[in-house]
Amino acid sequence: MDKKEYQLGDVVQMKKPHPCGTNEMEIIRMGMDIRIKCVGCKHSVLVPRTKFESKLKKILRSSAVTEEESS
Numbered sequence: 001m002d003k004k005e006y007q008l009g010d011v012v013q014m015k016k017p018h019p020c021g022t023n024e025m026e027i028i029r030m031g032m033d034i035r036i037k038c039v040g041c042k043h044s045v046l047v048p049r050t051k052f053e054s055k056l057k058k059i060l061r062s063s064a065v066t067e068e069e070s071s
């Protein structure tokens with residue numbers, strides 16, 4: 001089983017699209033809860049990590065590919 005690996009700045013696709021019709025969310029904060037921002041309407045939501053992982057479909061873009069961060 002593949003473990004989904006995501007990190008801050010990644011753009012992910014959820015199982016259900018946002019009400020605005022966009023299905024791309026950017027991870028803008030990580031912790032106990034994860035804050036994701038809709039790429040389409042810029043609306044952000046805070047979801048518990050477990051809920052986020054269960055709703056996550058796939059990672060579209062990883063920030064690690066384009067940006068190198070040491071922290």
Ligand SMILES: [Zn+2]
Pocket residue numbers: 018019020021022038039040041042043
């Ligand atoms: Zn939206």
